[in-house]
Amino acid sequence: MLSSVTTQAVARVPHRGLSPLRRREAILGYLFISPWVLGFLFFTLGPFLASMYLSLTDYTILRAGEWVGLKNYIRAFTREPLFWTSLYNTAWYVVFVVPTRIVLGFLLALLLNTKVRGLAAWRTFFYMPTVTPIVATTILWLFLLNPNFGMINYALSLLGIEPLPWLTSPTWSKPALFLMSLWWVGGNMVIFLAGLQGIPQHLYEAAELDGANAWHRLIHVTIPMMTPTIFFNLIMNIIGTFQVFTQAFIMTGGGPLNSTRFYMLYLYDHAFRFFEMGYASALAWVLFVIIMIFTLLTLRSSERWVFYGH
């Protein structure tokens, strides 16, 4: 009797996998992570699936949607010139802002990594615009870019350049936003700087012994060692700039002549001005797929240029 109980108990442990103590720990574990699990289901996974479904309906806030198949997507691609305009504007912004911000952030980090004194102070100056609320930054830049009394035209006038109409001209509105985006170079810089400080000093010493000059050290030590960080910044900047919204929304509202109507502004109008939730969900999915493609392309190409290892 006694022995059969013992063998049963012994036999049960490997079968069930969890001892009572372990089971208690598991239950507690699930309880501890339950806030995130619920949040994930209700605020991430649920809405994610819902938006896929909504994009195939003509849902508006007033009436439940009917299934329309791919109609919303076809509408965007074939009947909405503004869709293509907004896509073009966004592509323009991404193409100019991302590489410039990566290169400038990298150069700035290199400069700060040359054992300059007062590193913390310099880093603070460059990082300050990144913590400044974007709405405040936008209002400030609105006045910096003012064609009549703005600081930027004043600076140009000191260089003998005629005042530019910036935000009131379709030619200059995108360059104005590009200029403004460079003000946020500090975020990339801080990450690059941390990466640079993590490169083992002995690599440089070895290179120097081999007679490598500063340029060679940059090309053969610094840049290869920095590729994982460059890769990370690249992906984050791509995801961020594709969703550019606030500065254009406040400064120009998409104008003049739709020259700053970025994709998110176009989507916002359809979702929250016209309440075409179905169409807006389709637009969201198009952007999501575009961002995923670019992320995957970067990931793929990274196998060729990102160097991991010590």
Add this chain to the structure above:
Amino acid sequence: MSTISAPRTRAGILGKTWRRRIGNTLAYITLTALSLLFLIPLAWLFLTSLMTLKQATSFPPEWIPNPVQFDNYIKALKFWNFARSFRNTAIVTSAVMIGELLSCTLVAYGFARLRFPGRNFLFIVLMSTMMLPGVVTMVPLYILFSKIQWVNTFLPLTVPAFFGGAFYIFLLRQFFMTIPEELIDAARIDGAGELNIWARIMLPLSGPAIIVVAIFSFQGAWNDFMGPLIYLNNEKLHTMALSLHMFRGLPGQGSIINQMMAATVMMVLPMLIVFAVFQRYFIQGVTLTGLKG
């Protein structure tokens, strides 16, 4: 960085010192010039907020406020009801910070220190949500919150904070993993429950990580524009970000740039003070984000 100096070759001692000296001087000149590009606009913001309208819009721009007009701040607070917006922003920000600190430390403790089936899988799911652009969930979330009558309340901005945020959970989990297992085991042997361990051991030992999460949480809520824009139509509930946007759009108001700048300063200043006080933690936090890859 390192104390070991690079071995010098015979040929290059003099040339090298000189080159280093010139290089250093060039570095300082470039850094000064560049930092001015970043500091002048912020300085101009503060100075303009104290000017008369005439002086603020003069060309070429003037620098020193004369006379100093503190009145801009009082007018902005009163006529624009900016005091109310400030209070609303403070309410939302505090709620978000409490929610995120509470939920993220609990969840991070679960992931870091408790063993349960599927833990690694769930953690990978959590990490992958960090890459998900907010745009795909925005529309259904709005529908959800409007169905339960939460539009025009603070709830859509604050309640999700109580359900954790992937990045903060990740950050805290990494930190919790560095706390010695023996401490926790000893507490367990003494009969302490997991909640007790979380409150009495984990939280007190995780000061730096908690500060990083707190300031990022503050920054996120204080600076948020899209959330209030979508969910708060009622003027009484407007946060500062939204009020600034509204004033700018009002005909006549948007051109009172000295008051506009005063309002902007009131929004920027608390953020910059938090940054100045905790800047070491800001840099640490950003660094952690970048180096996990």
